[in-house]
Amino acid sequence: MEADQELVLSNSATSGNIFSQYIESPSIFTDKRVLTSSFVPGSIPHREEEIKHISSVLAPMLRGYHANNVFVYGTCGTGKTICCRFVVSQLQEAVKAAATQIKVIYINCKMERVSDTEYRLFAQMLKQLGEEVPYTGLPTDVIYRKFFAKVAEKKQSVIIILDEIDALYKKVGDDFLYNITRANNELGEANLSIIGITNDISFRDNLDVRVKSSLSEEEVMFRPYNAVQLRDILSSRAKDGFVKGAVSESVINKCAALAAQEHGDARRALDLLRVAGEVAERMGETVVKERHVDVAEEKIDLDRITETVKSQPAQSQLVLYTIIKMNEEAKQKEKWADRRLLTGDIFSKYEELCRANGAKVLTQRRISDLIGELDMFGIINAKVISKGRHGRTREISLAMNETALGKVRNYLMNRFG
Ligand SMILES: Nc1ncnc2c1ncn2[C@@H]1O[C@H](COP(=O)(O)OP(=O)(O)O)[C@@H](O)[C@H]1O
Ligand SMILES: [Mg+2]
Structure with a gap:
């Protein structure tokens, strides 16, 4: 304690507080x-139509009636999340004056753990309705019934917002959606509505037809600004x-x-x-x-x-590191003119790196998939070229600028040597 004070005193005596420039x-x-x-702003310009549409679907809840499920889709950053949250917050404000109850559950399905399993999802939803359950331990069908019993416990409307619903589908499939979109018959005087939101425009195509039709009783599309x-x-x-x-x-x-x-x-x-x-x-x-x-x-x-x-799996990082290293080697050999890196070329170098790092060596086929993913993320360019009757291959080049490449290379070097 005394030593700390001394330190502070001696510092301010010599050069002043190091943060003073930021304060002044x-x-x-x-x-x-x-x-x-x-941050949720007070007004949301250029989304009047979409807000009106969603609120007209939910309005019956104010009189205690069931509202249709809504499916909201559009590319990222088009205001889907903010508009849905805005509408339900307005609804909850309006309901104070009406003689009915509306509860809102918001789940971001991309958030790790919460929606990893059906069980966790129900546990989280129950928690938001005010009932704590252990995060593991009960059989799924028990927690399932617990949730529906909680909803049916009184005359109320419950809205479940499933944001980034595509992530949920990837983790638990569509049984969950099937059950939850059809639960209304068993809820007595209560009712349940789902707002499903996704950035993935083609998500709906994956769903079972029955789930599709019940999830998207109403559809609202958000166009890019x-x-x-x-x-x-x-x-x-x-x-x-x-x-x-x-x-x-x-x-x-x-x-x-x-x-x-x-x-x-x-x-x-x-x-x-x-x-x-x-x-x-x-x-x-x-x-x-x-x-x-x-x-x-x-x-x-x-x-x-x-x-x-950094968020790629180790194998994908190894493939990228192989590509970066081979590019560097080609550069050193001054073979710039004919520096064409094809998918098949990287295999032996990749194998070498795997062995040095004690990693499993994947098949050419899997490596080809990983290359496709890296291309999709815009980290590399992988142009498909025809090799005549030998089929097709991909010509690979790096898509990062020098600064990004330097940073990525350092990261991979620290990881894989
Ligand atoms: N019309 C708008 N007015 C004000 N802010 C907006 C509007 N649309 C989007 N934003 C802001 O842009 C960001 C992205 O919006 P968001 O609703 O998260 O997009 P999405 O869910 O479609 O990916 C948020 O910070 C949000 O506040
Ligand atoms: Mg969003």
């Missing part, structure tokens, strides 16, 4: 939370998040235009604006400039690539 220089932000994607709409969204958030005058119209336009190019993703637009603000602040500036948006764009892409690589 005024922040560009008034409230940075407003610019993060989990265009640059003009993104500009409005950013302007209203910027007004609440930044100091007056810190963000010019041209900066907002730039973020909106960049995000519009990338499938009209409002999350991307907000990230660009927030990170540009952070970049400006770190450089000690009081106004966000267009060049800060350029830096933000690079930084976000870099983070995205490294995060993607």
Whole structure:
């Protein structure tokens, strides 16, 4: 204790507090939370139609009637989650005046563990209805009945929002959806409605026809935003998040235009604006400039690539590391001109790396699949080329810029040597 105090004293005596520069220089932000994607703003421009549609479906609940299930889909960042949460929060506010009860359960199925098994899912849903159950131990059908009994316990409407429902389907199949979308007959005076949300436009095609028809009694599609709409969204958030005058119209336009190019993703637009603000602040500036948006764009892409690589399974990382190493070797041999890396070429190097790391050696076929995935993530380019009567192969090149490559390479080198 005494030693600590001494340390503080001697520090401030010599050079002042190391954080004082951050306190003294005024922040560009008034409230940075407003610019993060989990914040729910007071108004949601350009989604009036969708909000109206969803609320008209749920409205019968105000009179204690059953509401249809809703299926909400569209690419990421189109406002699906925020609109659904907004509608149910409005509904819960409105219900205070009515003589009925509405409970909302929200599950993000992508969140690890919660939706890994049917059991965990029911446990989580029960918890949100105020009943604690152990996370393991009971047979699934027992917890199943417990949940329906809890819903049926009084006259009430329960809405289950299953966000990123495709992730749930991948983990537990569609039996769960079948049972839950058909439970209403057994619920007495209570009723249950599902709002299923997905970024995966073709998700519905996988479902059993019966599940499909009951899940999507109503469908609401969210279209990508265009640059003009993104500009409005950013302007209203910027007004609440930044100091007056810190963000010019041209900066907002730039973020909106960049995000519009990338499938009209409002999350991307907000990230660009927030990170540009952070970049400006770190450089000690009081106004966000267009060049800060350029830096933000690079930084976000870099983070995205490294995060993607880190989240890949070890085998996929080994394949990528093989490709990176072979590229480097080709470079050293100055064989740039005929540097064509084909799927078949990487096998022996890959095998060598596997052995050095005590990893199982996968078949050419599986490696080919992994290469396809890396291509899909935009980490490599794998162009399919024909080898005449010898069938087809893929020509592989790296899709990352030098900075990203350097970071990824370091990460893989630390992991695999
Ligand atoms: N119309 C809008 N007005 C204000 N913010 C929006 C709007 N649409 C999306 N956003 C914001 O963009 C981000 C992504 O929206 P979200 O609802 O999570 O997209 P999705 O669920 O479709 O992937 C969130 O931060 C959200 O607040
Ligand atoms: Mg979402």
